[in-house]
Amino acid sequence: MTTVRTRFAPSPTGHLHVGSVHTALYSWLIAKKYKGQFILRIEDTDLERSESTHVQTILQSMEWLGMDYDEGPYFQTQRLARYKEVIDQLLKDGLAYRCYCSKERLEHLRECQLANKEKPRYDGCCRNQHEFKDCPFVIRFRNPEEGVVAFDDLVHGHIEFQNSELDDLIIARADGSPTYNFCVVVDDLDMGITHVIRGDDHVNNTPRQINILRALGGKEPLYGHVPTILGPDGKKLSKRHGAVSIQQFRDDGFLPHALLNYLVRLGWSHGDQEIFSLDEMIEYFDFDHLNNSPATFDIEKLLWLNQHYLKEAKSEDLVQELDAQMAKAGVSILDGPDLVDLIQVQKERCKTLVDLAEKSRYFYEDFTEYDEKAKAKNLKKEVIPVLQSVLTKLELVSHWKAEPLHACILQTAEDLDLKLGKVAQPVRVAITGGSVSPPLDVTLELIGRHRSLHRIKEAIQICEAGLLH
């Protein structure tokens, strides 16, 4: 039994797209599941659009996601000699030929075919022409003219194409550079790929690739064409739908595990299970339960998963990433609680780390304005005795910890014969500027003695000022 070898082959023409990662994840999972190898290959033969900075972001994104590879990254541009060698062999064997047709002729041909409602394709003009001309040429693969080429797709089942539908595709451009459909075949063959898992926009390429592979005498791998991810409008997921690059998800405060969990369930299921550890994904993933229809990306569900993983995470493990988010939000954390303690009280009420950072400003810096509604509702003259009573008690607290602070609030409510909410809410607005925060006692503790007392005094002044009007 040969070992499973899968690959992920992004092209560095942009950021790493979440759709690509969706497919790559399945590829990675299969390799892990069968204790095989996962290979990373950068398809950079499009010199015009490939950039090395994109290679870097792809590598970084893979690392952030924790999708490690056993081999690579390989670069197609470093394998040019190999492609040339194969092309020469094909030429020698008569399995490929020089085509001298001009772009103009091809364009004209295409227009005519379209006008006649025919499928545009190369007409084989140079197929049987053996003279060597002294003018620019491309190399075409001599595709079989008859018969069918079929394969059993891991997700779609049996698929077959008539060779008569295919034409002689170009495998090397006029400048000698090899094209995609040719390189993939050579690479997958050379790298011993056993499972070609890719987006289903490649199904139409598959029969051509199989024909080339056969010409090369290679053994066909298993193909698995994963359905595309759609945006909410039913169109292919793209930038105009919001975040699509992995980097963007990170910047937006998502956790890699949440994203992976979301993606693994997008198109695949294991009964009713929604939450998967990495080990469970590896253990349970299979093509039998992979849907063959395209799925729509739903940010709401991702958000839910992210909150779930935020809640489950050890606070210490979130410190580093939150630190970066705080910096980005322009909040200096030098004067305020430890991030670990902050995370501990905030994580379960936030959907993302960005969310967490934004909701935590008042722990580190004084606010200049109160939330208008909260202020109008809670900082009124009736509240003055409440705040004063709380203030007096708080000032006597020597050990500034949640427990004694909680007692102060309770005692005030009892003294003034008020429901707890009538005391807690005004204090909350006083110390946070808004109506939402973690439980009051821990909030007081984390904001600290000095700041808390100061803010309550300020709030009392606000209430008194309101009296004048």
Add this chain to the structure above:
RNA sequence: GCUCUCAUCGUCUAGUGGCCUAGGACACUGCCCUCUCACGGCAGGAACAGGGGUUCGACUCCCCUUGAGAGUACCA
């Protein structure tokens, strides 16, 4: 146009001929918990695209229609 692919609640999905008066999750609504928010708990509305077959019996198998997507490049 041609070729290929796809079709269950708004969304992700369970369902592999009888277990389906179609299950779960997200979202939504209501209630409970409660110092706010969130968490958690409970309840509710919400789907088999349409039409033909096959079968004792179709969400499940076949065909057609409709709709959607992909490819049709000297891009990948």
